[in-house]
Amino acid sequence: MGVKVNCELVKKEVVAEGIYKFTVKAPAIASKAKAGQFLEIKVSKTGAPFLRRPISIYNICKEEGLVEFIFQVKGEGTKLLAEENVGAEIDIMGPLGNGSFDISDYKKVAIIGGGIGTYPLHELAKELNEKSDVTVYMGFRNKDLVTLEDEFAKVSNRLVITTDDGSYKEKGFAINFLKEDCKKEKPDMIYACGPLPMLKAVREFALEENIPxxxxxxxxxxxxIGACLGCAIKIISGEEPRFGHVCKDGPVFNAKDVEI
Ligand SMILES: Cc1cc2nc3c(=O)[nH]c(=O)nc-3n(C[C@H](O)[C@H](O)[C@H](O)COP(=O)(O)OP(=O)(O)OC[C@H]3O[C@@H](n4cnc5c(N)ncnc54)[C@H](O)[C@@H]3O)c2cc1C
Ligand code: FES
Incomplete structure (x- = not known):
């Protein structure tokens, strides 16, 4: 399990309208964190909202003891978090999640993300890019929502950006470009994070094509942390299907092991 620490907010950046990148000093978390894990962040100093908010780790700087995360303001919790300023102490639990990305020695990998689901894939691409040929596919609804293009270009051999309406780069869904590339050469592994319809489609395609x-x-x-049963997921890897928890058993799963 992760640790609970008060972390100093050392840098705050606006990545796009309503989307913030926070860099926190958190050596205890940075030293243990793996690509794909997440943080539970206390967003209120006065009580409500009471529940912590889960946000993925975007980047880990082990040597400096820094952890970075990016979040979009959605409701009350993320709005309060966005009001914090440099120097503030933020109560963070992490790193959480037992399922993290498989960083093996693959020759060629494909990483596909949609919208805010692209953030947890940055640390993954960074680590894989040291030894694998990495193609990143990032899908967004429109040009205004395209974020982190330069950052992902630095950690990939090839970057494909798509917008649903064609207002920037390729028009269409990112998965269609992945499918097209797979006709020429299949990757050894596909990693995905994003909206559920995208994940379902990627999972189905990978199973059909027999790509891990x-x-x-x-x-x-x-x-x-696995205590409230709030994040149930059907696991189909054993003899009998069973319910597991995204927070404790995941958030990263082998696609063939879960029903989504
Ligand atoms: C493991 C994990 C990692 C995450 N990583 C990130 C991240 O890196 N960056 C980021 O911006 N967000 C991330 N999220 C989503 C983030 O946790 C929610 O957007 C946030 O909790 C909303 O809190 P709120 O109080 O602002 O909004 P609420 O008032 O709680 O909700 C506002 C709106 O957001 C929707 N919402 C809340 N939680 C989710 C969710 N998990 N998925 C989709 N919609 C949701 C609600 O349905 C509602 O419409 C992650 C979620 C999980 C479970
Ligand atoms: S969030 Fe409580 S069990 Fe997963």
């Missing part, structure tokens, strides 16, 4: 695939799920959560 890992998916990171961003189910709604309560406690974040």
């Amino acid at each position: 695939c890992q998916v990171s799920l961003e189910e709604r959560m309560g406690c974040g």
